[in-house]
Amino acid sequence: MSELNLILLGPPGAGKGTQAERLRADFELPYYATGDILRAAVKADTDLGREAREYMDRGDLVPDELICKVVIDRVDSDEARDGFVLDGFPRTVGQAEELHRALEGLERQLTATLLIDAPDEEVIRRLSGRRVCLDSGHTYHVEFDPPKNDGFCDQDGSALVQRDDDKLETVRHRLEVFHQQTKPLVELYEREGLLRRFDGTRSPEEVNGHIRATLATLRLEEQI
Ligand code: ADP
Ligand code: ADP
Numbered sequence: 001m002s003e004l005n006l007i008l009l010g011p012p013g014a015g016k017g018t019q020a021e022r023l024r025a026d027f028e029l030p031y032y033a034t035g036d037i038l039r040a041a042v043k044a045d046t047d048l049g050r051e052a053r054e055y056m057d058r059g060d061l062v063p064d065e066l067i068c069k070v071v072i073d074r075v076d077s078d079e080a081r082d083g084f085v086l087d088g089f090p091r092t093v094g095q096a097e098e099l100h101r102a103l104e105g106l107e108r109q110l111t112a113t114l115l116i117d118a119p120d121e122e123v124i125r126r127l128s129g130r131r132v133c134l135d136s137g138h139t140y141h142v143e144f145d146p147p148k149n150d151g152f153c154d155q156d157g158s159a160l161v162q163r164d165d166d167k168l169e170t171v172r173h174r175l176e177v178f179h180q181q182t183k184p185l186v187e188l189y190e191r192e193g194l195l196r197r198f199d200g201t202r203s204p205e206e207v208n209g210h211i212r213a214t215l216a217t218l219r220l221e222e223q224i
Pocket of ligand 2 (some may be wrong): 014016033056059061062067087095
């Protein structure tokens with residue numbers, strides 16, 4: 001079977017994690033979300049977590065040298081042999097270049113970069129209302145995707161909390177960081193013919209339907 005090596009790109013709050021959860025179930029690909037990896041490192045108080053924490057609290061990106069190896073080791077692991085979904089990586093041109101070099105070294109290549117786009121004002125509404133469960137980071141929204149029992153995760157019953165960096169001031173800063181440091185990747189992947197665009201303002205079901213249709217086409221093209 002052909003590999004499916006995918007990147008999810010988009011502003012914070014566009015719905016990357018929400019879509020990834022569905023894609024994982026549909027395509028059985030390992031999923032590497034650098035935000036989740038870093039938050040787990042902070043919680044476990046590892047060297048990586050201690051170094052990353054202050055950047056994350058401010059809403060800044062952690063330095064490339066902290067995060068690249070972490071991702072590339074996973075991409076180069078046995079479980080990612082048939083493909084992977086990267087969420088939140090790459091986020092800078094330097095990270096994209098490093099990933100490209102690593103894949104080249106493994107004689108592999110990206111299948112596509114899926115851009116889920118949404119305007120700033122929508123993203124701000126979403127992040128302000130986002131709630132995540134303490135145990136596993138399952139995601140809800142107070143208005144758009146509320147849990148069945150107020151304040152508790154439907155899937156594992158743990159308490160729902162607001163991420164510190166989802167407070168309004170930090171959200172605004174994260175958006176600036178996105179426009180300055182991550183937006184250039186849209187052009188880069190467009191030039192390489194890898195970019196597929198999705199309108200993140202649609203409902204989660206619609207976005208998922210569009211992504212599934214695109215991936216089905218890509219798989220067919222790979223088999224031809
Ligand atoms: P990202 O991973 O891109 O930061 P999330 O998937 O965590 O984004 O989504 C951000 C917030 O918006 C969450 O609270 C989520 O429930 C909500 N959300 C995600 N997709 C949609 C959508 N299509 N419409 C409305 N709300 C959404
Ligand atoms: P979002 O909701 O913005 O998609 P994430 O959960 O992906 O947030 O990321 C949370 C924080 O983790 C970022 O603000 C940043 O500090 C750090 N981070 C995550 N991925 C990267 C990366 N590829 N490079 C640098 N920093 C990262």
